[in-house]
Amino acid sequence: MAVNTAPTPTRPLNPTGAPKRPRNYQPLAWLYLAPVLISTFVLTVLPFLYTFYIAFTNYSLFHYNEFEWVGFENFREIFSAGSGFLPVMGWTVTWMILATAFNIISGMLLAMMLSHPRLRERTVYRTLLIIPWALPFILTVQVWAGILNNQGPLNQILGMVGIPTVKWLQGITSARASLLMMNLWLSYPFFMTICLAALTAIPRELYEAADIDGASGWARFRYITYPFMLSALTPLLIMQLSFQFGNAGVIVLLTNGLPLAYPGSQYGATDTLATFAYKLVYSLRDYGLAAAYSIIIFIVISGLTITNSLVTGAFSEAD
Amino acid sequence: MATRLGPTSAGPTRASALVSYRTRQTVEVWILRIILIALVLVSLFPTIYVVLYSLKGGSPSLYSSTLIPQRLTLDNYAKLLRGQFPIWVRNSLVLGAGVALIQVSLATFAAYAFSRLRFPGRKFGILGLLILQTLPVFAAIVAIFRVFSVLGLLNTLTGVIILLGLGGSAGGVWLLKNFMDSVPRDLDEAAYMDGATVWQTFRRVLLPLVVPMLVVQVITTFIGVYNEYIMVSILLSDPQKYPLGIGVRSFSAGFATNWTTFCAAATLGSFPFLILFFVSQRFLVEGLMRGAIKG
Incomplete structure (x- = not known):
């Protein structure tokens, strides 16, 4: 520090007397960027490139130290008939679309309900409804596994009103429905909050003008609320799609991809590409194949992200 | 009205x-x-249910004949504290704090560069950040698994901290950059006029103004690490090294034998977050808004 104060002939602060406005290229920026750039390069970019390489090898439990280049073998296996890729991809896309749609629609409905002008105690509902978001999902998903157990509390409650036991996590359709339901429980508070903020950003005068024109409730929604919300929420919508596409944690924790798609199948009916890649690493230990799946996931997600930044203009606005 | x-x-x-x-x-x-x-x-049903069952006396099983416990006790909590639970809490704290501090401090510098400095490739860098942020980390898990096993970092907390802290440092940059963009530039300009250097402007002008946001970012990152299952379960295999969320799986999987213990663990492991969340919620929502909503 003291060195700086010495009257050495370093560049004067204001050579021309004019305020120094660093508008142009500042090499110093690289110093600020270096920590993130280097660590991201070493721990994200390099591993990804290495994963790319592994996707073309037979690295697995059986070839742990002496794996070799096998060309497109892993991809051939993925795209061959009966590999499970198509059914898994099918459920991944279904999951991605339904989870996103449920989340956004529920957030929108709740936000609209909560913004009813006569609902004075809305803060109470909002605070209570936000609680699932405030709890760590790594624990609440495990709680749900118990709640949805065949002899768990949900079936007990249903039993009280005379509904026979539902094997929530054991049937293909019911397990998928349970996942979507639980995921909705986890995510709606976030969407409710975002939608409420988007709703309050709509200028009040528009509704007043609509009132004067005698617009119906539906017309107010169709011509004011909906277009405003749509433009405000588009970036969130696309971000959600890519998030849900790769959202593996909740699925692994609740169903672990089960039940099996058919007896003896390698993949389960609730496996997405992401959970299947996880299983390939965690239990099946076929690392080469897992790497190939990771690359497919990478391509889809970066495609969605690039689309997002093109649609929302984040790219051009970034300047 | x-x-x-x-x-x-x-x-x-x-x-x-x-x-x-x-x-x-x-x-x-x-x-x-x-x-x-x-x-x-x-x-609220799951929450109420778990708190009730964490206090349930008698059989520790999920398969109870009554929905509402007959006898209330603190035994489940006592059992928890005698077991490995305190170790898992410690591991979670070490992991979460380590990752959050590394990640946020590195991201702060980069966010400053993106928000205030000019350099070639700035636009491309921001797009790159956005892609990195949405990318599931485990897209590269195979390579990380391989390299960590060669370097002897598998099954160590250090390995997980390095991976999530340093490797994930790009994650917070976009959000922090948006935060910093909201600080009026007039302040920087004034500092420059007074002859401050870039570093002084960063250190004395901008940093003090964004401290609350940095705290929120640390909390958010901490919660993110706490919730991380996929990566951590692949990298750690020794129950002594598990963070809480993964450790309690041994209870939650034992529906018949350990369910009430799990409920106690879930209650203890969630309660601090409820408080943290409501403390930081206002900032959290504000920040998300800036990232997620346009206009």
């Missing part, structure tokens, strides 16, 4: 229209109340 009803100088027909408008709104609001209360009850 009344202001929305428009001019009151209207004739008798207008007045009766107003009355019916009011009645309709009253009916609406009561229907809404009933729906909302029902939703609140459904939504």
Whole structure:
């Protein structure tokens, strides 16, 4: 520090007397960027490139130290008939679309309900409804596994009103429905909050003008609320799609991809590409194949992200 | 409320229209109340259930004949504290704090560069960040697994901290950059006019203003690490090294033998977050808004 104060002939602060406005290229920026750039390069970019390489090898439990280049073998296996890729991809896309749609629609409905002008105690509902978001999902998903157990509390409650036991996590359709339901429980508070903020950003005068024109409730929604919300929420919508596409944690924790798609199948009916890649690493230990799946996931997600930044203009606005 | 009803100088027909408008709104609001209360009850059910069961005496099984426990006790908590639970709590704290501090401090510098400095490739860098942020980390898990096993970092907390802290440092940059963009540039300009260097402007002008946001970012990152299952479960295999969320799986999987212990663990492991969340919620929502909503 003291060195700086010495009257050495370093560049004067204001050579021309004019305020120094660093508008142009500042090499110093690289110093600020270096920590993130280097660590991201070493721990994200390099591993990804290495994963790319592994996707073309037979690295697995059986070839742990002496794996070799096998060309497109892993991809051939993925795209061959009966590999499970198509059914898994099918459920991944279904999951991605339904989870996103449920989340956004529920957030929108709740936000609209909560913004009813006569609902004075809305803060109470909002605070209570936000609680699932405030709890760590790594624990609440495990709680749900118990709640949805065949002899768990949900079936007990249903039993009280005379509904026979539902094997929530054991049937293909019911397990998928349970996942979507639980995921909705986890995510709606976030969407409710975002939608409420988007709703309050709509200028009040528009509704007043609509009132004067005698617009119906539906017309107010169709011509004011909906277009405003749509433009405000588009970036969130696309971000959600890519998030849900790769959202593996909740699925692994609740169903672990089960039940099996058919007896003896390698993949389960609730496996997405992401959970299947996880299983390939965690239990099946076929690392080469897992790497190939990771690359497919990478391509889809970066495609969605690039689309997002093109649609929302984040790219051009970034300047 | 009344202001929305428009001019009151209207004739008798207008007045009766107003009355019916009011009645309709009253009916609406009561229907809404009933729906909302029902939703609140459904939504809170898992939480209430877990807290009740964490206090349940007698059989530790999920397969209880009654929904509401007959006898309340703190035994489940006592059992928890005698076991590996305290170690898992410690591991979670070490992991979360380590990752959050590394990640946020590195991201702060980069966010400053993106928000205030000019350099070639800035636009491309921001797009790159956005892609990195949405990318599931485990897209590269195979390579990391391989390299960590060669370097002897598998099954160590250090390995996980390095990976999530350093490797994930790009994650917070976009959000922090948006935060910093909201600080008026006039302040920097004034500092420059007074002859401050880039570093002084960063250290003395901007940093003090964004401290609350940095704290929120640390909390958010901490919660993110706490919730991380996929990566951590692949990298750690020794129960002594598990963070809480993964450690308690041994309880939650034992529906018949350990369910009430799990409920106690889930209660203890969630409660601090409820507080952290509500403390930081205002900032959290604000920050998310800036990232997620356009215009």
